[in-house]
Amino acid sequence: MPDRTRRLVLALVLLFLGLAVAQPYVVPLLYSARTPRVVAARGDLADSEKSTIALFERASPSVVHVFAQSAAQDRGLLDIENEGEEGGTQTGTGFVWDAAGHIVTNTHVVQAAAQSGGSVSVRLSSGEVVSATLVGMAPSYDLAVLQLGRVSHLPPPLAIGTSADLKVGQATFAIGNPFGLDHTLTTGVISAVRRRMPTSEGRELSGVIQTDAAINPGNSGGPLLDSAGRLIGVNTAIVSPSGASAGIGFAIPVDVVNRVVPELIRAGRVRNPGIGIIAGQEATAARLGIDGVVVLRVLRGSPAAQAGLRGVDAQSGTIGDVIVSADGNDVHRLADLTAAIAQAGIGATVELGVLRDGRLRKVRVGTTDVAENRQ
Known part of the structure; x- marks a missing residue:
């Protein structure tokens, strides 16, 4: 190989080696984004996203955070979720039932406070904290009704659906306060229907809805909604070795709720x-x-x-x-x-x-x- 060609090849090799060595230093100088990048046009949200957003914006104002203060906390049979208990306070979720300011939640959220003569307060979606009185409890159905005190603006009641025609695979939406995090939305499907769940005094509630929408400590008493934003159940318990969501949650069917709650409002108890x-x-x-x-x-x-x-x-x-x-x-x-x-x-x-x-x-x-x- 002639010396000229040899020198040319050597020069090219040295050039490539130099570029390889310099590349980590040259690229940042040439391509670093030192100013805000241009926002790419997204286009419309998917129809499913729009409907979920609309559902949450419509329903979430009617969901409340329940705080039940008592001197001592005794866990009941359905306290499966192990809601936060700090300073003798049991927390859970509830929702507006009617224009008179009645709130529906679970018995196991407020029972300890009721039995010890404690107090119950409710935080609305606006942040306003309102005292509440217990209207009645139905332990056999794990349902309780509260009456709000004076409130500046009462959110509208949730729309009521039916649980008689639910199908496995239907979309579900749970709104609640898991781990104290206000107004959290989780989604899933109905994973089973007609489950049976023990409540109290040897009773068992039939027709219970099973869902894989994440239900965690603090969701108890919150609404389970269908894709139309109608109430189809009241979240009440989970099955989980760890105490957190394992994808198996249970809700009291709304047809039971719609029968029991009016009796509690009318008489303070449910005739069994x-x-x-x-x-x-x-x-x-x-x-x-x-x-x-x-x-x-x-x-x-x-x-x-x-x-x-x-x-x-x-x-x-x-x-x-x-x-x-x-x-x-x-x-x-x-x-x-x-x-x-x-x-x-x-x-x-x-x-x-x-x-x-x-x-x-x-x-x-x-x-x-x-x-x-x-x-």
């Missing part, structure tokens, strides 16, 4: 249909191999007494009646019986399948208003 029996412990029945509800005691003058049902013999301990069906549906546990009675309502008649002395018989029993710890 029953037949006037005290049921035996399910664990004891299971140990004895009994499939059904053992009648422990029949209340004097009750429909059950009038129908001739028998409880356990106090002297001998002999089991009397075991209820195994109600209106044609099998009864394996107390929740099955209470669900059938609740569906019948007060003043109705329920046909029970009763085992007595090993023989199955049909007994028609009327329903009446009973205390929460009786059926």
Whole structure:
């Protein structure tokens, strides 16, 4: 190779090596953005984004932050979310029910304050903090109603939907105050319907909505909305090993809410249909191999007494009646019986399948208003 060509190749190699070494220093000098960059045109939001934004802007003013102050905090069965409890204050979510200033939330949010003679206050979306009084609680449904004090501007009530025709896969929108963060929106779908959830006093709520919209501590009592912004449920509990959202949340169906809340406003309590029996412990029945509800005691003058049902013999301990069906549906546990009675309502008649002395018989029993710890 001639010397001239050799020198040319060497010069090119040295040039490339120099450029490689200088590149980290030259590029920033030439291309650094030392002034604000030009904003790129975005175009319209997607239709789904627009509808979600509109839904939140329309519904969120009606969602409130509930603070229940009590001297001592006792966790109830449904305190699954483990809401923040600082200085004896239980926090949760609620929403405006009507133009009279009634607020709906969960019983487990305000129950400790109510039982200890504590106080409840509500912070509106405007930031205004208003004292509230307890109108009534329905522990069997984990629902409570508050009455706002004087407020400068009351947000509008949420639109009411129905839970009777919900389908798995429908979009859901939860608005609440998780971890104390006001007016947080989470979205998801209905992941299951007709779930059953224990509440209190051996009762079980049927028709519960399951959603994967993130529900965290502080969301309790908040609204679950459909894509039209209508109330379809009240968020109440989650299933989570960590205590935070694991994608399985539960909401009380709005058809139940729309029946229970007016009763609480009208009477301060909910009339629970029953037949006037005290049921035996399910664990004891299971140990004895009994499939059904053992009648422990029949209340004097009750429909059950009038129908001739028998409880356990106090002297001998002999089991009397075991209820195994109600209106044609099998009864394996107390929740099955209470669900059938609740569906019948007060003043109705329920046909029970009763085992007595090993023989199955049909007994028609009327329903009446009973205390929460009786059926």
